[in-house]
Amino acid sequence: MSEDSVAKRVIDVIARHTFEQREIGLDDTVEALKIDSLAMAEIMFDLEEEFDIVIEFNVNRPDEDENFRFATVREAVQRIEELAAQPSATRAAEGSLTS
């Protein structure tokens, strides 16, 4: 998959959970898009489903290193690309978690 398509798919997911009507860019921040914790939980779920990946996130430990975090849309795209690039064997095993 090309980088553009990942970015577009991530933006499409985020767009579903923000009330901002304008076009979303890679440099938009979570704050600017007014994404609260509940919207974030839904975004992570949609990203897991969209890319068939497992996103580590415990809402009780928002600052933990292993937790999925992003400040900008660009960071989200990068993290998703990393997760999607993981060996398929690992993903196949973990992938069943989300199915």
Next chain:
Amino acid sequence: MRSVVVTGLGAISPLGLDVPQTWAALREGRSGIGPITCMSTERLQVKIAAEVHGFEPERVLDPKQIPFMDRFTQLAVSAAGEALLDSGLELDRDVAARTATILGTSIGGQLAQDENYQRLYEQGARRLHPFVVSRVMPSASASHVSIRYGITGPSFCVTSACASAGHAIAQALAMLRAGLIDVAVTGGSEACLTLGGFKTWEALRVLTADTCRPFSRDRSGLVLGEGAAVLVLEGRDHAHARGAKIYAELLGAGASADADRVIQSSAEGGAAAMRAALADARVESTRVDYVNAHGTGTAGNDPTETESIHQALGPQAKRACVSSTKSMHGHLLGAAGAIEALATVLAIRDSMIPPTIHFTEAGEGCDLDYVPNQARAREIDVALSNSFAFGGLNSVLAFGRAD
């Protein structure tokens, strides 16, 4: 107003199969949390829970009735049996008609539902067992307690997520005071450890893979548990007339709705329920020596509940002991308010406050005496038991000494 007292206790919990085992573990600060054994963990990200181990329904229940029962009902019937035996109550025809069964559950027959839907959707079964409806219905626990023990007074279940048992006990109190009944078999049960149930909680991303550490800085979420606890409540007049032993008095109950957010509780809502319980009990906040906290161990609950306790108790908040027994028995959802009421009652009887175990250092916004890791001897005048549910439904019970 009619005084209402606790005359019997029953429990089946992750800490033991009866009240003596459960209370011993609570006093000793033993954890009932461990690796999940009741199902395959292959598809789970979090692999710990507080399970009831060693429960053999066929040893305590009528074999003919078992096919009608989901595990949440089996646990309730067993705990109710212990409570009734403990109370010494004889359920003759007249007493039985003046006795209510009011139990809490958050989910009802989830094991039966999971198993049968799996059979239908996944395995393509053509038909389901004829008793699935009676196993799944959330009121089945009250039905089967009434059937097993011949209780013919008002019987039903109450559901308000994690406050279900608190609201059930409060309802029993109101009916006893109003003179509608003389005895209530009340509390709650939950058996939510199914793949389907567990995954719904995983999806919320609030479960910990570590352990339950309420009020600690390094807490990382809640641990799901299962079990049942039942209290026999009685008008004091009725208890005295038959010479019953009395554990404690149920002084009052308070409830409120946050009317705010679904998942995050509000300090004001919790405080309102605590104040309502104290007002209903007609006691000053200065008499509160112990608060059995909702204390889930999540980022959201613990500082918010601490703030609620400050708001409701004022300066007494710092003088009272506050502990979360969920650190030991996990979160029993619709039965949480019942096992925690039981812990509160026994704390009063024995002047011994069960601890908050797995405690390391206090988290931000958590500045009360959480009775870390070891039980504390302390005479208790009045104790509160908090249950704050998702959806913002709050229940608080106020207990006092038997005399």
